[in-house]
Amino acid sequence: MLKELIDKFYMDRQRDKEQHHFYITDAGKCPRATFFxxxxxxxxxxxxxxxxxxxxxxxxxxxxxxxLLSLGIVRASEINIPPQELISGRAxxxxxxxxxxxxxxxxxxxxxxxxxLSSAKEENINQLQLYxxxxxxxxxxxxxxxxxxxxxxxxxxxxxxTLARTLLEDLSALKNKLDKxxxxxxxxxxxxxxxxxxxxxxxxxxxxxxxxxxxxDFKNKITPTP
Ligand code: SF4
Numbered sequence: 672m673l674k675e676l677i678d679k680f681y682m683d684r685q686r687d688k689e690q691h692h693f694y695i696t697d698a699g700k701c702p703r704a705t706f707f708x709x710x711x712x713x714x715x716x717x718x719x720x721x722x723x724x725x726x727x728x729x730x731x732x733x734x735x736x737x738x739l740l741s742l743g744i745v746r747a748s749e750i751n752i753p754p755q756e757l758i759s760g761r762a763x764x765x766x767x768x769x770x771x772x773x774x775x776x777x778x779x780x781x782x783x784x785x786x787x788l789s790s791a792k793e794e795n796i797n798q799l800q801l802y803x804x805x806x807x808x809x810x811x812x813x814x815x816x817x818x819x820x821x822x823x824x825x826x827x828x829x830x831x832x833t834l835a836r837t838l839l840e841d842l843s844a845l846k847n848k849l850d851k852x853x854x855x856x857x858x859x860x861x862x863x864x865x866x867x868x869x870x871x872x873x874x875x876x877x878x879x880x881x882x883x884x885x886x887x888d889f890k891n892k893i894t895p896t897p
Contacts, residue, residue, distance in 0.1 A: 695760025699797035714871035728779035
C-alpha cells in the first residue's frame with residue numbers, strides 16, 4: 672500500500688527529458704549514450720529502488736558537507752562552474768587546508784565496490800579535472816563514502832591540463848555530431864565496459880550497430896508508426 676505509493680512517487684519523478692547542454696558528469700563517458708540522452712531516445716526505466724538509493728547517497732553527501740562546514744574549512748559549497756557555452760556543473764565544495772585550496776567531490780557507493788576501491792575511479796577523476804580546470808585550482812580531493820558502513824576513503828588528485836583539454840575537445844567533437852545528427856560509434860570495449868552494463872540505451876545501441884549512423888534515419892526505424 673505505502674510501498675506502491677512511494678514507488679510511484681519515484682517513478683513519476685523519472686521523466687525522459689531532452690538534454691540541451693553537457694554536464695561535467697558527461698566528460699569521458701560513452702559519447703553514444705550522451706548523444707542518446709540529448710536526443711531523448713527511448714531508454715530503459717530505472718526501478719524505484721535504484722532511484723531511492725541515489726537519493727540516499729545525496730543525503731549522505733549532505734551529511735559529510737555539514738561536517739566540513741562545522742570544521743570551518745569550507746570556502747564555498749554547491750558551487751557552479753563559471754558560465755560558458757559548452758558545459759555546466761556544480762562542485763560539492765571548495766575547502767582550504769593548510770593555506771591550500773582543494774575542490775572536493777563526494778561519491779557514495781555500496782560496501783562491495785568500496786572494499787575493492789584502491790584508487791580513484793577514472794570517471795570521477797575526469798569530472799574533478801574539469802572542476803580544477805574551470806576553478807583554476809591545482810588540487811582536488813575525491814572523498815568516497817561507504818553507504819553501508821559510513822567508512823571513508825580519499826584520494827588527492829592534481830590538475831592535469833592535458834587531460835582536461837582532451838576531455839573538453841572530446842565534448843566539442845560530440846557537440847559537432849549532435850548538431851549534424853550523427854550517432855557516434857560504440858565505445859571500443861562494448862559490451863564489456865562497465866558503462867554498457869548499466870546503460871539505459873543498451874537495447875537501441877544493439878539495434879544501431881557498431882558504427883556511426885544518421886540519427887534521423889535510425890529514429891524513423893525505431894519509432895513505431897501510428
Ligand atoms: S551500450 Fe555501451 S556503447 Fe552502447 S550506448 Fe550504452 S554505454 Fe555506449
